[in-house]
Amino acid sequence: MALSMKEKYDKYWDNLDNMNFLLHVALVLDPRNKLYYLKYCLGLIYGEPEESEEEMFESDDENLSKKGRVVKCVKYTLNELYKHYKMKGDKENDQNTPVVSSSTPTCVASRLKVDIQSGFGKYMEKREGIKNTKVDIYLRNGTERRDTKFDVLGWWKQNSEKFPILSHVARHVLAMAISTVASKSTFSTSGRVIDKFRSSLTPKTAKSLIGTQDWLRSTT
Template sequence: MEDSIFQIHLAVRYVRSSPARLQKFKECVTKEKIESKAQLVLDVETRWNSTYLMLEVTIKFQKAFELLEIEDSKYSDELSSGERFRGLPTCIDWEYARYFLPFLKVFYDTTLRVSGSLYVTSNAYMQDIFGIGLKISKWCRSVDPGLHIMALRMKGKYDKYWSNIDNINLMLFIVEVLDPRHKLEYVNWVINESFDMVLADRLKAKVKEVLVALFKQYSSFKVVLSAQPSEQTRVAMEIDVDDVDLDNEEFMKAMYQEKQARKKVVNHKTELDKYLTDDCEDDNKSFNILQWWKLNSTKYGALSMIA
Protein backbone atom coordinates (compact mmCIF):
# COMPACT_ATOMS: atom_id res chain seq x y z
CA MET A 1 0.00 0.00 0.00
CA GLU A 2 2.82 2.38 0.82
CA ASP A 3 4.41 1.66 -2.58
CA SER A 4 1.11 2.44 -4.28
CA ILE A 5 0.88 5.84 -2.60
CA PHE A 6 4.50 6.52 -3.51
CA GLN A 7 3.83 5.75 -7.19
CA ILE A 8 0.96 8.23 -7.23
CA HIS A 9 3.19 10.73 -5.46
CA LEU A 10 5.76 10.37 -8.28
CA ALA A 11 3.08 10.81 -10.94
CA VAL A 12 1.88 14.03 -9.33
CA ARG A 13 5.44 15.26 -8.94
CA TYR A 14 6.10 14.63 -12.64
CA VAL A 15 3.07 16.67 -13.75
CA ARG A 16 3.89 19.54 -11.41
CA SER A 17 7.59 19.66 -12.28
CA SER A 18 7.19 22.01 -15.27
CA PRO A 19 4.56 24.26 -16.93
CA ALA A 20 4.78 22.23 -20.16
CA ARG A 21 4.01 18.96 -18.37
CA LEU A 22 1.17 20.56 -16.45
CA GLN A 23 -0.29 21.90 -19.68
CA LYS A 24 -0.09 18.46 -21.29
CA PHE A 25 -1.88 17.01 -18.28
CA LYS A 26 -4.63 19.65 -18.48
CA GLU A 27 -5.19 18.68 -22.10
CA CYS A 28 -5.68 15.08 -20.98
CA VAL A 29 -8.17 16.28 -18.35
CA THR A 30 -10.13 18.09 -21.06
CA LYS A 31 -10.09 15.09 -23.41
CA GLU A 32 -11.39 12.83 -20.62
CA LYS A 33 -14.11 15.41 -19.84
CA ILE A 34 -13.19 15.55 -16.17
CA GLU A 35 -15.11 18.48 -14.71
CA SER A 36 -13.24 18.86 -11.43
CA LYS A 37 -11.50 22.23 -11.01
CA ALA A 38 -9.28 20.98 -8.18
CA GLN A 39 -5.55 21.54 -8.45
CA LEU A 40 -3.04 18.74 -8.01
CA VAL A 41 -1.13 19.02 -4.74
CA LEU A 42 2.05 17.22 -3.74
CA ASP A 43 2.18 15.71 -0.29
CA VAL A 44 4.88 15.79 2.36
CA GLU A 45 5.67 12.10 2.84
CA THR A 46 5.93 12.37 6.64
CA ARG A 47 2.57 14.11 7.09
CA TRP A 48 -0.51 11.95 6.77
CA ASN A 49 -2.94 14.84 6.41
CA SER A 50 -1.05 16.18 3.38
CA THR A 51 -1.09 12.69 1.85
CA TYR A 52 -4.86 12.73 2.23
CA LEU A 53 -5.12 16.04 0.38
CA MET A 54 -2.95 14.72 -2.45
CA LEU A 55 -4.92 11.49 -2.89
CA GLU A 56 -8.32 13.10 -2.42
CA VAL A 57 -7.65 15.33 -5.46
CA THR A 58 -5.49 13.01 -7.56
CA ILE A 59 -7.95 10.10 -7.56
CA LYS A 60 -10.42 12.29 -9.45
CA PHE A 61 -7.93 12.52 -12.31
CA GLN A 62 -7.07 8.83 -12.66
CA LYS A 63 -8.27 8.70 -16.28
CA ALA A 64 -6.23 11.79 -17.15
CA PHE A 65 -3.08 10.14 -15.78
CA GLU A 66 -3.83 6.99 -17.76
CA LEU A 67 -4.25 9.07 -20.94
CA LEU A 68 -1.04 10.94 -20.17
CA GLU A 69 0.80 7.64 -20.47
CA ILE A 70 -0.24 7.54 -24.14
CA GLU A 71 0.12 11.25 -24.87
CA ASP A 72 3.51 11.81 -23.16
CA SER A 73 6.25 9.20 -23.66
CA LYS A 74 8.55 10.99 -21.20
CA TYR A 75 6.03 10.32 -18.44
CA SER A 76 6.51 6.56 -18.68
CA ASP A 77 10.27 6.81 -19.23
CA GLU A 78 10.91 8.97 -16.19
CA LEU A 79 8.78 6.94 -13.80
CA SER A 80 10.44 3.71 -14.92
CA SER A 81 14.04 4.79 -14.38
CA GLY A 82 15.94 4.93 -11.11
CA GLU A 83 16.17 2.64 -8.12
CA ARG A 84 12.96 3.81 -6.44
CA PHE A 85 10.87 3.97 -9.61
CA ARG A 86 8.93 0.91 -10.74
CA GLY A 87 6.74 2.30 -13.51
CA LEU A 88 3.43 4.12 -13.72
CA PRO A 89 0.64 3.76 -11.16
CA THR A 90 -1.37 0.64 -11.91
CA CYS A 91 -5.06 -0.05 -11.44
CA ILE A 92 -4.18 -1.81 -8.20
CA ASP A 93 -2.29 1.30 -7.00
CA TRP A 94 -5.35 3.45 -7.65
CA GLU A 95 -7.61 0.97 -5.86
CA TYR A 96 -5.31 0.90 -2.85
CA ALA A 97 -5.37 4.69 -2.77
CA ARG A 98 -9.17 4.70 -2.74
CA TYR A 99 -9.20 2.07 -0.03
CA PHE A 100 -6.75 3.95 2.15
CA LEU A 101 -8.34 7.40 1.70
CA PRO A 102 -11.01 7.04 4.45
CA PHE A 103 -8.32 6.13 6.99
CA LEU A 104 -6.26 9.19 6.10
CA LYS A 105 -9.38 11.34 6.31
CA VAL A 106 -9.55 10.53 10.02
CA PHE A 107 -6.20 12.29 10.51
CA TYR A 108 -7.12 15.17 8.25
CA ASP A 109 -10.45 15.91 9.94
CA THR A 110 -8.91 15.66 13.40
CA THR A 111 -6.09 18.02 12.44
CA LEU A 112 -8.65 20.59 11.30
CA ARG A 113 -10.66 20.31 14.52
CA VAL A 114 -7.71 20.41 16.89
CA SER A 115 -5.71 23.17 15.15
CA GLY A 116 -8.60 25.37 14.04
CA SER A 117 -10.12 27.56 16.76
CA LEU A 118 -13.37 27.84 14.81
CA TYR A 119 -13.95 24.09 14.81
CA VAL A 120 -13.49 22.90 18.37
CA THR A 121 -14.15 23.56 22.02
CA SER A 122 -11.66 22.22 24.54
CA ASN A 123 -13.90 19.35 25.67
CA ALA A 124 -13.54 17.73 22.23
CA TYR A 125 -9.74 17.42 22.28
CA MET A 126 -9.63 14.21 24.31
CA GLN A 127 -12.08 12.42 22.04
CA ASP A 128 -10.19 13.44 18.91
CA ILE A 129 -6.76 12.49 20.23
CA PHE A 130 -7.64 9.20 21.89
CA GLY A 131 -10.25 8.36 19.27
CA ILE A 132 -7.46 8.27 16.71
CA GLY A 133 -5.39 6.09 19.03
CA LEU A 134 -8.20 3.56 19.41
CA LYS A 135 -8.80 3.48 15.65
CA ILE A 136 -5.11 2.89 14.97
CA SER A 137 -5.09 0.02 17.47
CA LYS A 138 -8.05 -1.51 15.66
CA TRP A 139 -6.35 -1.14 12.27
CA CYS A 140 -3.24 -2.85 13.69
CA ARG A 141 -5.37 -5.99 14.02
CA SER A 142 -6.50 -5.81 10.38
CA VAL A 143 -6.08 -8.93 8.25
CA ASP A 144 -5.11 -6.69 5.33
CA PRO A 145 -1.28 -6.79 5.28
CA GLY A 146 -0.95 -3.32 3.78
CA LEU A 147 -3.23 -1.65 6.30
CA HIS A 148 -1.70 -3.66 9.14
CA ILE A 149 1.84 -2.50 8.33
CA MET A 150 0.73 1.10 7.79
CA ALA A 151 -1.18 1.10 11.08
CA LEU A 152 1.86 -0.20 12.96
CA ARG A 153 3.89 2.73 11.62
CA MET A 154 1.13 5.13 12.63
CA LYS A 155 1.00 3.63 16.12
CA GLY A 156 4.74 4.09 16.54
CA LYS A 157 4.41 7.80 15.82
CA TYR A 158 1.25 8.12 17.91
CA ASP A 159 2.78 6.40 20.94
CA LYS A 160 5.77 8.71 20.75
CA TYR A 161 3.51 11.53 21.92
CA TRP A 162 0.69 9.85 23.84
CA SER A 163 1.95 6.65 25.49
CA ASN A 164 3.78 8.38 28.36
CA ILE A 165 1.14 9.30 30.94
CA ASP A 166 3.58 11.55 32.80
CA ASN A 167 3.78 13.87 29.79
CA ILE A 168 0.05 14.12 29.10
CA ASN A 169 -1.68 17.39 29.95
CA LEU A 170 -4.33 16.24 32.42
CA MET A 171 -6.58 19.13 31.46
CA LEU A 172 -7.46 17.10 28.36
CA PHE A 173 -9.36 14.80 30.71
CA ILE A 174 -10.60 17.42 33.18
CA VAL A 175 -12.48 19.37 30.52
CA GLU A 176 -14.11 16.14 29.37
CA VAL A 177 -15.20 15.39 32.94
CA LEU A 178 -16.83 18.82 32.93
CA ASP A 179 -18.88 17.87 29.90
CA PRO A 180 -22.21 16.91 31.54
CA ARG A 181 -22.89 14.41 28.75
CA HIS A 182 -19.87 12.28 29.72
CA LYS A 183 -18.32 13.08 33.14
CA LEU A 184 -15.75 10.96 34.96
CA GLU A 185 -17.12 7.52 34.10
CA TYR A 186 -16.67 8.15 30.38
CA VAL A 187 -13.15 9.51 30.88
CA ASN A 188 -12.19 6.44 32.90
CA TRP A 189 -13.51 4.22 30.12
CA VAL A 190 -11.37 6.03 27.53
CA ILE A 191 -8.30 5.66 29.74
CA ASN A 192 -8.98 1.95 30.30
CA GLU A 193 -9.29 1.39 26.55
CA SER A 194 -6.14 3.36 25.71
CA PHE A 195 -3.61 2.06 28.26
CA ASP A 196 -2.68 -1.14 30.01
CA MET A 197 -4.15 -1.79 33.44
CA VAL A 198 -1.22 -0.43 35.48
CA LEU A 199 -0.88 2.80 33.51
CA ALA A 200 -4.65 3.23 33.35
CA ASP A 201 -5.04 3.03 37.14
CA ARG A 202 -2.24 5.54 37.64
CA LEU A 203 -3.68 7.95 35.13
CA LYS A 204 -7.22 7.71 36.50
CA ALA A 205 -5.91 8.43 39.99
CA LYS A 206 -4.01 11.47 38.71
CA VAL A 207 -7.08 12.80 36.92
CA LYS A 208 -9.26 12.44 40.03
CA GLU A 209 -6.57 14.05 42.20
CA VAL A 210 -6.27 17.07 39.92
CA LEU A 211 -10.03 17.38 39.61
CA VAL A 212 -10.50 17.47 43.38
CA ALA A 213 -7.58 19.89 43.82
CA LEU A 214 -9.05 22.26 41.25
CA PHE A 215 -12.43 22.15 42.93
CA LYS A 216 -10.93 22.92 46.33
CA GLN A 217 -8.96 25.78 44.85
CA TYR A 218 -12.02 27.42 43.34
CA SER A 219 -14.40 26.54 46.13
CA SER A 220 -15.01 28.73 49.14
CA PHE A 221 -17.06 25.99 50.75
CA LYS A 222 -16.55 25.48 54.48
CA VAL A 223 -17.95 22.60 56.47
CA VAL A 224 -20.63 23.76 58.88
CA LEU A 225 -23.30 21.94 60.79
CA SER A 226 -25.93 23.07 58.33
CA ALA A 227 -26.12 25.94 55.89
CA GLN A 228 -29.75 26.68 56.71
CA PRO A 229 -30.95 24.60 59.68
CA SER A 230 -34.68 24.23 60.12
CA GLU A 231 -36.32 26.16 62.94
CA GLN A 232 -37.07 22.91 64.76
CA THR A 233 -33.43 21.79 64.52
CA ARG A 234 -32.13 25.19 65.63
CA VAL A 235 -34.32 25.23 68.73
CA ALA A 236 -33.42 21.66 69.62
CA MET A 237 -29.70 22.34 69.30
CA GLU A 238 -29.96 25.32 71.68
CA ILE A 239 -31.29 23.09 74.44
CA ASP A 240 -28.77 22.38 77.18
CA VAL A 241 -28.67 18.58 77.40
CA ASP A 242 -26.69 18.82 80.66
CA ASP A 243 -29.59 20.51 82.40
CA VAL A 244 -30.70 18.00 85.06
CA ASP A 245 -34.18 19.55 85.14
CA LEU A 246 -34.71 18.89 81.42
CA ASP A 247 -37.68 16.55 80.90
CA ASN A 248 -37.09 13.28 79.10
CA GLU A 249 -38.91 14.26 75.90
CA GLU A 250 -36.88 17.44 75.38
CA PHE A 251 -33.65 15.67 76.34
CA MET A 252 -34.22 12.86 73.82
CA LYS A 253 -35.20 15.32 71.09
CA ALA A 254 -32.10 17.44 71.63
CA MET A 255 -29.79 14.42 71.64
CA TYR A 256 -31.32 13.06 68.44
CA GLN A 257 -31.20 16.39 66.58
CA GLU A 258 -27.56 16.84 67.58
CA LYS A 259 -26.75 13.42 66.13
CA GLN A 260 -28.62 14.20 62.90
CA ALA A 261 -26.74 17.48 62.50
CA ARG A 262 -23.40 15.71 62.88
CA LYS A 263 -24.51 13.09 60.37
CA LYS A 264 -25.20 15.79 57.80
CA VAL A 265 -21.66 17.10 58.20
CA VAL A 266 -20.15 13.65 57.69
CA ASN A 267 -22.38 12.81 54.73
CA HIS A 268 -22.29 16.26 53.16
CA LYS A 269 -21.89 16.16 49.39
CA THR A 270 -19.79 18.81 47.74
CA GLU A 271 -20.88 20.38 44.47
CA LEU A 272 -18.34 18.13 42.74
CA ASP A 273 -19.87 15.02 44.34
CA LYS A 274 -23.34 16.10 43.27
CA TYR A 275 -22.21 16.78 39.71
CA LEU A 276 -20.47 13.43 39.32
CA THR A 277 -23.41 11.45 40.72
CA ASP A 278 -26.15 13.30 38.83
CA ASP A 279 -27.32 11.72 35.59
CA CYS A 280 -25.48 12.68 32.42
CA GLU A 281 -27.19 14.87 29.87
CA ASP A 282 -28.33 13.41 26.56
CA ASP A 283 -25.49 13.33 24.06
CA ASN A 284 -26.53 15.17 20.91
CA LYS A 285 -24.85 17.43 18.38
CA SER A 286 -26.94 20.48 19.29
CA PHE A 287 -25.91 20.42 22.96
CA ASN A 288 -24.45 23.77 24.08
CA ILE A 289 -22.07 23.07 26.93
CA LEU A 290 -21.37 26.74 27.73
CA GLN A 291 -25.08 27.51 27.95
CA TRP A 292 -25.62 24.44 30.15
CA TRP A 293 -23.01 25.57 32.66
CA LYS A 294 -24.47 29.07 32.68
CA LEU A 295 -27.89 27.67 33.56
CA ASN A 296 -26.46 25.35 36.25
CA SER A 297 -23.89 27.69 37.78
CA THR A 298 -25.94 28.15 40.94
CA LYS A 299 -26.48 24.44 41.42
CA TYR A 300 -22.82 23.47 41.04
CA GLY A 301 -21.24 26.66 42.36
CA ALA A 302 -17.44 26.65 42.32
CA LEU A 303 -17.35 23.80 39.79
CA SER A 304 -18.90 26.08 37.17
CA MET A 305 -15.98 28.48 37.67
CA ILE A 306 -13.57 25.76 36.52
CA ALA A 307 -15.76 24.96 33.52
Protein backbone atom coordinates (compact mmCIF):
# COMPACT_ATOMS: atom_id res chain seq x y z
CA MET A 1 0.00 0.00 0.00
CA ALA A 2 2.87 2.37 0.81
CA LEU A 3 4.47 1.69 -2.57
CA SER A 4 1.14 2.32 -4.29
CA MET A 5 0.76 5.65 -2.45
CA LYS A 6 4.30 6.66 -3.41
CA GLU A 7 3.60 5.78 -7.04
CA LYS A 8 0.50 7.98 -7.12
CA TYR A 9 2.33 10.83 -5.40
CA ASP A 10 5.11 10.69 -7.97
CA LYS A 11 2.56 10.65 -10.78
CA TYR A 12 0.33 13.54 -9.70
CA TRP A 13 2.43 15.72 -7.36
CA ASP A 14 6.14 15.09 -7.76
CA ASN A 15 6.24 15.44 -11.55
CA LEU A 16 5.68 19.05 -12.62
CA ASP A 17 4.57 17.93 -16.09
CA ASN A 18 1.62 15.99 -14.62
CA MET A 19 0.77 18.49 -11.92
CA ASN A 20 -2.62 20.21 -12.24
CA PHE A 21 -1.82 23.81 -11.32
CA LEU A 22 -5.51 24.76 -11.33
CA LEU A 23 -5.71 23.13 -7.89
CA HIS A 24 -3.01 25.51 -6.68
CA VAL A 25 -4.71 28.45 -8.41
CA ALA A 26 -7.92 27.63 -6.51
CA LEU A 27 -5.90 27.82 -3.28
CA VAL A 28 -4.39 31.18 -4.28
CA LEU A 29 -7.81 32.60 -5.21
CA ASP A 30 -8.90 32.14 -1.60
CA PRO A 31 -8.20 35.65 -0.18
CA ARG A 32 -7.31 34.08 3.14
CA ASN A 33 -4.39 32.23 1.53
CA LYS A 34 -3.04 33.77 -1.68
CA LEU A 35 0.59 32.89 -2.46
CA TYR A 36 1.62 33.12 1.20
CA TYR A 37 -0.13 29.91 2.22
CA LEU A 38 1.09 28.09 -0.89
CA LYS A 39 4.72 29.06 -0.20
CA TYR A 40 4.37 28.00 3.42
CA CYS A 41 2.95 24.57 2.54
CA LEU A 42 5.53 23.97 -0.19
CA GLY A 43 8.23 24.83 2.30
CA LEU A 44 6.92 22.12 4.63
CA ILE A 45 6.78 19.58 1.79
CA TYR A 46 10.14 20.25 0.14
CA GLY A 47 12.01 21.84 3.05
CA GLU A 48 13.70 24.35 0.77
CA PRO A 49 14.68 27.97 1.58
CA GLU A 50 12.53 30.93 0.59
CA GLU A 51 13.42 32.56 -2.73
CA SER A 52 12.82 36.23 -3.48
CA GLU A 53 10.39 37.37 -6.18
CA GLU A 54 13.30 38.55 -8.33
CA GLU A 55 15.09 35.20 -8.09
CA MET A 56 11.90 33.28 -8.74
CA PHE A 57 10.68 35.10 -11.84
CA GLU A 58 13.98 36.19 -13.38
CA SER A 59 16.01 32.99 -13.00
CA ASP A 60 15.86 29.97 -15.29
CA ASP A 61 13.89 26.96 -14.07
CA GLU A 62 17.09 24.90 -13.83
CA ASN A 63 18.44 27.29 -11.20
CA LEU A 64 15.28 27.28 -9.08
CA SER A 65 14.28 24.91 -6.33
CA LYS A 66 11.22 22.71 -6.85
CA LYS A 67 9.27 25.00 -4.53
CA GLY A 68 10.25 28.03 -6.63
CA ARG A 69 9.31 26.28 -9.87
CA VAL A 70 5.87 25.34 -8.52
CA VAL A 71 5.16 28.90 -7.36
CA LYS A 72 6.36 30.28 -10.68
CA CYS A 73 4.13 27.88 -12.64
CA VAL A 74 1.13 28.68 -10.45
CA LYS A 75 1.51 32.43 -10.96
CA TYR A 76 2.08 31.90 -14.68
CA THR A 77 -1.13 29.81 -14.88
CA LEU A 78 -3.10 32.49 -13.04
CA ASN A 79 -1.76 35.21 -15.33
CA GLU A 80 -2.61 33.17 -18.43
CA LEU A 81 -6.15 32.65 -17.14
CA TYR A 82 -6.45 36.38 -16.51
CA LYS A 83 -5.24 37.20 -20.05
CA HIS A 84 -7.67 34.67 -21.56
CA TYR A 85 -10.68 36.06 -19.68
CA LYS A 86 -9.62 39.64 -20.43
CA MET A 87 -9.33 38.87 -24.15
CA LYS A 88 -12.72 37.16 -24.07
CA GLY A 89 -14.28 40.15 -22.30
CA ASP A 90 -12.73 42.63 -24.73
CA LYS A 91 -14.20 40.70 -27.68
CA GLU A 92 -17.65 40.69 -26.10
CA ASN A 93 -17.43 44.43 -25.42
CA ASP A 94 -16.41 45.10 -29.03
CA GLN A 95 -19.38 43.11 -30.29
CA ASN A 96 -21.79 44.97 -28.00
CA THR A 97 -20.41 48.42 -28.82
CA PRO A 98 -22.78 50.25 -31.20
CA VAL A 99 -21.29 51.43 -34.49
CA VAL A 100 -21.47 55.23 -34.90
CA SER A 101 -22.63 56.42 -38.31
CA SER A 102 -20.14 58.48 -40.28
CA SER A 103 -22.81 61.16 -40.84
CA THR A 104 -23.13 61.73 -37.09
CA PRO A 105 -20.96 64.62 -35.89
CA THR A 106 -18.44 63.61 -33.25
CA CYS A 107 -16.47 65.67 -30.80
CA VAL A 108 -12.78 65.50 -31.69
CA ALA A 109 -11.72 66.60 -28.23
CA SER A 110 -13.61 63.85 -26.42
CA ARG A 111 -12.39 61.22 -28.88
CA LEU A 112 -8.82 62.41 -28.38
CA LYS A 113 -9.25 62.19 -24.62
CA VAL A 114 -10.39 58.56 -24.82
CA ASP A 115 -7.52 57.67 -27.13
CA ILE A 116 -4.99 59.29 -24.78
CA GLN A 117 -6.32 57.49 -21.72
CA SER A 118 -6.41 54.13 -23.50
CA GLY A 119 -2.97 54.63 -24.99
CA PHE A 120 -1.51 55.68 -21.64
CA GLY A 121 -2.89 52.52 -20.00
CA LYS A 122 -1.24 50.33 -22.63
CA TYR A 123 1.97 52.34 -22.29
CA MET A 124 2.06 51.74 -18.53
CA GLU A 125 1.37 48.03 -18.99
CA LYS A 126 4.37 47.73 -21.30
CA ARG A 127 6.51 49.86 -19.00
CA GLU A 128 5.63 48.12 -15.74
CA GLY A 129 5.03 44.66 -17.23
CA ILE A 130 3.16 42.13 -15.17
CA LYS A 131 3.38 44.30 -12.02
CA ASN A 132 0.65 46.57 -13.37
CA THR A 133 -2.03 43.89 -13.67
CA LYS A 134 -4.89 43.22 -11.29
CA VAL A 135 -3.39 39.80 -10.55
CA ASP A 136 -0.33 41.35 -8.95
CA ILE A 137 -2.44 43.92 -7.10
CA TYR A 138 -4.57 41.12 -5.65
CA LEU A 139 -1.54 39.07 -4.64
CA ARG A 140 0.23 42.06 -3.06
CA ASN A 141 -2.72 42.96 -0.83
CA GLY A 142 -2.90 41.42 2.61
CA THR A 143 -4.85 38.26 3.34
CA GLU A 144 -8.27 38.14 4.93
CA ARG A 145 -8.77 36.93 8.48
CA ARG A 146 -8.81 33.15 8.73
CA ASP A 147 -12.35 32.11 9.55
CA THR A 148 -13.99 28.75 8.92
CA LYS A 149 -17.28 30.53 8.09
CA PHE A 150 -15.61 32.79 5.52
CA ASP A 151 -17.55 32.90 2.22
CA VAL A 152 -14.94 32.87 -0.55
CA LEU A 153 -17.40 33.26 -3.43
CA GLY A 154 -19.23 35.96 -1.48
CA TRP A 155 -15.94 37.87 -1.11
CA TRP A 156 -15.34 37.75 -4.85
CA LYS A 157 -18.90 38.91 -5.49
CA GLN A 158 -18.38 41.91 -3.20
CA ASN A 159 -15.05 42.74 -4.85
CA SER A 160 -16.19 42.13 -8.44
CA GLU A 161 -16.01 45.84 -9.24
CA LYS A 162 -12.43 46.05 -8.00
CA PHE A 163 -11.38 42.83 -9.75
CA PRO A 164 -13.92 42.37 -12.59
CA ILE A 165 -11.91 39.91 -14.69
CA LEU A 166 -10.28 38.07 -11.81
CA SER A 167 -13.68 37.57 -10.17
CA HIS A 168 -14.86 35.70 -13.30
CA VAL A 169 -11.75 33.51 -13.10
CA ALA A 170 -12.40 32.81 -9.41
CA ARG A 171 -16.08 31.99 -10.02
CA HIS A 172 -15.19 29.30 -12.56
CA VAL A 173 -12.05 27.89 -10.92
CA LEU A 174 -13.53 27.65 -7.41
CA ALA A 175 -16.59 25.85 -8.79
CA MET A 176 -14.53 22.93 -10.10
CA ALA A 177 -15.49 19.51 -8.75
CA ILE A 178 -12.43 17.92 -7.12
CA SER A 179 -12.05 14.17 -7.52
CA THR A 180 -10.48 12.04 -4.77
CA VAL A 181 -10.76 8.74 -6.63
CA ALA A 182 -7.02 8.43 -7.31
CA SER A 183 -6.02 8.89 -3.66
CA LYS A 184 -8.88 6.83 -2.21
CA SER A 185 -8.23 3.89 -4.53
CA THR A 186 -4.77 3.56 -2.95
CA PHE A 187 -6.34 2.47 0.34
CA SER A 188 -8.73 0.02 -1.33
CA THR A 189 -7.74 -3.64 -1.07
CA SER A 190 -10.50 -4.87 -3.40
CA GLY A 191 -9.52 -2.87 -6.47
CA ARG A 192 -11.84 -0.95 -8.73
CA VAL A 193 -15.38 -2.30 -9.11
CA ILE A 194 -15.61 -1.02 -12.68
CA ASP A 195 -12.24 -1.54 -14.33
CA LYS A 196 -11.09 -0.27 -17.73
CA PHE A 197 -12.63 -3.31 -19.43
CA ARG A 198 -16.09 -2.47 -18.08
CA SER A 199 -15.97 1.31 -18.48
CA SER A 200 -18.14 1.16 -21.60
CA LEU A 201 -21.02 -0.67 -19.91
CA THR A 202 -24.38 1.04 -19.54
CA PRO A 203 -25.35 2.10 -15.98
CA LYS A 204 -28.10 -0.57 -15.87
CA THR A 205 -25.71 -3.39 -16.82
CA ALA A 206 -23.01 -2.19 -14.40
CA LYS A 207 -25.57 -2.02 -11.58
CA SER A 208 -26.73 -5.57 -12.34
CA LEU A 209 -23.16 -6.91 -12.33
CA ILE A 210 -22.32 -5.22 -9.02
CA GLY A 211 -25.53 -6.52 -7.44
CA THR A 212 -24.89 -10.06 -8.69
CA GLN A 213 -21.33 -9.99 -7.38
CA ASP A 214 -22.59 -8.86 -3.97
CA TRP A 215 -25.15 -11.71 -3.84
CA LEU A 216 -22.54 -14.30 -4.80
CA ARG A 217 -20.20 -13.09 -2.06
CA SER A 218 -22.94 -13.26 0.57
CA THR A 219 -23.65 -16.91 -0.22
CA THR A 220 -20.02 -18.09 0.01
